[in-house]
Amino acid sequence: MTDRATRLRASNVRTALVLASIALVFFFGIIAAEYMGGPTAAIGVMGSTVLLFLVVAIGRNLRK
Amino acid sequence: MSSIPHDHVAGHDHDHAHHPTGLLRWVTTTNHKDIGTLYLWFSFTMFIVGGCMALTIRTELFQPGLQIVNPEFFNSLTTLHGLIMIFGAIMPAAVGFANWQVPLMIGAPDMAFARMNNWSFWLLPPAVVLLITSFFVPGGAAAGGWTLYPPLSVQAGMGMDLTIFAVHIMGASSIMGSINIVTTILNLRAPGMTLMKMPLFVWTWLITAYLLIAVMPVLAGSVTMLLTDRHFGTSFFNAAGGGDPVMFQHIFWFFGHPEVYIMILPSFGIVSTIIPTFARKPLFGYASMVYATASIAILSFIVWAHHMFTVGMPAAGLLFFMYATMLIAIPTGVKVFNWVATMWKGSMTFETPMLFAIGFIFLFTMGGFTGLVLAITPVDIQLQDTYYVVAHFHYVLVAGSLFAFFGGVYYWLPKWAGRMYDEKLGKLHFWTSFVFFNITFFPMHFLGLAGMPRRIPDYATQFTDWNQVATVGAFGFGLSQLIFLSAVVKCIRSGEPAPAKAWEGADTLEWTVPSPAPYHTFETPPVVK
Numbered sequence: 001m002t003d004r005a006t007r008l009r010a011s012n013v014r015t016a017l018v019l020a021s022i023a024l025v026f027f028f029g030i031i032a033a034e035y036m037g038g039p040t041a042a043i044g045v046m047g048s049t050v051l052l053f054l055v056v057a058i059g060r061n062l063r064k
Numbered sequence: 065m066s067s068i069p070h071d072h073v074a075g076h077d078h079d080h081a082h083h084p085t086g087l088l089r090w091v092t093t094t095n096h097k098d099i100g101t102l103y104l105w106f107s108f109t110m111f112i113v114g115g116c117m118a119l120t121i122r123t124e125l126f127q128p129g130l131q132i133v134n135p136e137f138f139n140s141l142t143t144l145h146g147l148i149m150i151f152g153a154i155m156p157a158a159v160g161f162a163n164w165q166v167p168l169m170i171g172a173p174d175m176a177f178a179r180m181n182n183w184s185f186w187l188l189p190p191a192v193v194l195l196i197t198s199f200f201v202p203g204g205a206a207a208g209g210w211t212l213y214p215p216l217s218v219q220a221g222m223g224m225d226l227t228i229f230a231v232h233i234m235g236a237s238s239i240m241g242s243i244n245i246v247t248t249i250l251n252l253r254a255p256g257m258t259l260m261k262m263p264l265f266v267w268t269w270l271i272t273a274y275l276l277i278a279v280m281p282v283l284a285g286s287v288t289m290l291l292t293d294r295h296f297g298t299s300f301f302n303a304a305g306g307g308d309p310v311m312f313q314h315i316f317w318f319f320g321h322p323e324v325y326i327m328i329l330p331s332f333g334i335v336s337t338i339i340p341t342f343a344r345k346p347l348f349g350y351a352s353m354v355y356a357t358a359s360i361a362i363l364s365f366i367v368w369a370h371h372m373f374t375v376g377m378p379a380a381g382l383l384f385f386m387y388a389t390m391l392i393a394i395p396t397g398v399k400v401f402n403w404v405a406t407m408w409k410g411s412m413t414f415e416t417p418m419l420f421a422i423g424f425i426f427l428f429t430m431g432g433f434t435g436l437v438l439a440i441t442p443v444d445i446q447l448q449d450t451y452y453v454v455a456h457f458h459y460v461l462v463a464g465s466l467f468a469f470f471g472g473v474y475y476w477l478p479k480w481a482g483r484m485y486d487e488k489l490g491k492l493h494f495w496t497s498f499v500f501f502n503i504t505f506f507p508m509h510f511l512g513l514a515g516m517p518r519r520i521p522d523y524a525t526q527f528t529d530w531n532q533v534a535t536v537g538a539f540g541f542g543l544s545q546l547i548f549l550s551a552v553v554k555c556i557r558s559g560e561p562a563p564a565k566a567w568e569g570a571d572t573l574e575w576t577v578p579s580p581a582p583y584h585t586f587e588t589p590p591v592v593k
Binding site: 011015016020022023024026028030031047050051053055058061062 | 176182239242243244246247250251252259260271277278279280281282284285286288289300311315318338358361362365366
């Protein structure tokens with residue numbers, strides 16, 4: 001593989017890992033929040049996280 | 065994005081289709097075009113399976129009393145019809161479009177993770193097999209509705225376990241597919257293709273994929289808790305053990321409402337591609353379309369409880385969710401305005417894709433308006449779980465998502481198959497679908513307003529007339545889809561050869577490669593100016 005291809009591959013894996021970690025946090029997060037109780041707070045935190053995540057994810061790429 | 069000037073047609077002027085042939089090709093393929101084709105045929109098959117369930121439901125409802133199925137089986141049919149249409153037909157169809165079109169539209173050689181792409185698809189058939197086999201296990205298939213609400217889902221038989229596993233598998237497939245799509249769009253765009261130069265279809269899929277990554281794990285988490293409630297002695301949602309069934313509804317709809325936009329945003333992208341082509345004008349308000357799509361996605365996370373106005377929320381909660389829901393009409397209105405403005409004074413022609421796009425705008429807007437009616441809390445309390453709701457979401461998902469997908473298939477078939485479809489068959493398919501769709505679902509507004517509840521196999525006699533009309537319409541709509549199948553098969557087998565640029569007004573990158581698109585495209589990325 002050329003240098004460019006290697007760099008691209010690494011970049012792809014990095015992006016995928018970030019996205020997969022978000023999915024894992026949501027999966028285990030919702031179960032943990034329910035297990036610990038306090039559903040209102042848990043849903044509030046989840047909602048805010050999603051909003052923040054979307055704003056940051058879209059915002060940081062707008063200028064590319 | 066008005067148009068993409070590109071200085072070449074690179075890297076696809078040869079046809080190095082080194083791949084196995086026969087069945088092995090389709091099982092082992094890592095090519096985005098093959099996988100897109102697999103997704104699209106799979107989703108059409110599931111559309112027919114789910115459609116047969118719908119026709120059985122409509123046959124049972126042709127007259128009051130019990131005719132052909134028992135009530136439990138009827139409930140299983142409504143449940144599986146919903147699950148199969150959402151997870152087996154609409155979502156895979158959207159992913160099929162993404163697989164075919166995203167790499168071609170951004171000038172990428174393939175998806176970022178080609179092997180994972182193969183896996184994402186091949187997880188789906190076992191999941192659907194689990195769903196369908198659930199009809200044959202003791203206790204029958206899940207029968208508590210596609211929303212899987214407890215306590216019914218906690219008490220149901222083995223069919224519910226199969227459904228939960230199927231949802232897990234389909235969720236994993238969706239998440240892998242979404243990660244692939246986001247990575248492809250962010251990292252593999254052709255030089256010069258900035259985010260704000262991307263075709264709108266790609267933008268809508270980027271946002272849809274983010275939505276999927278955020279909400280599918282929540283659904284997976286909630287059904288996992290259902291599973292542990294059923295078999296491992298936990299009481300997350302089991303009221304008998306101190307659990308909270310209403311909490312399941314909150315969590316489910318935190319997934320469920322974004323899911324609605326997951327199904328409709330790719331359709332917005334398809335319509336935004338078709339209309340400028342046949343109006344021969346650039347899309348009006350490209351940037352506002354992008355921001356409207358993002359706004360819809362963000363708002364979709366804060367409106368979930370409008371699906372559960374009747375569970376007994378505080379008045380402040382009811383008001384918040386009512387107003388938040390109404391806010392979605394603003395970005396959606398921006399989109400509808402922009403589509404109409406794109407057509408304004410355009411040199412329009414009305415080929416089949418354009419007919420489906422205009423049909424989409426007309427009927428989706430009606431579905432949107434009934435959504436606004438249902439957003440009004442006191443009205444929704446009256447109409448909750450009536451046929452008005454059934455009419456509303458079928459206007460959004462059938463006339464919305466499905467019509468856009470039909471339009472997309474006719475639009476891109478020349479590129480996929482290398483042949484033109486039969487325009488007469490396409491138009492016949494559109495008009496029969498349009499007419500029979502309205503015959504089927506418009507009367508359901510009357511039935512709902514008159515108080516007919518959904519998910520019942522029997523009903524009071526005053527609802528008979530409109531139910532009979534709806535049943536006749538449903539069979540007409542079902543038979544219309546055979547026209548679609550024949551149009552596609554005829555196109556593939558004996559259509560006129562298609563030129564590289566099949567539509568005069570098309571200006572996205574896929575039209576720079578030959579038709580049919582070679583097995584490998586853009587191995588040397590094109591430069592977008």
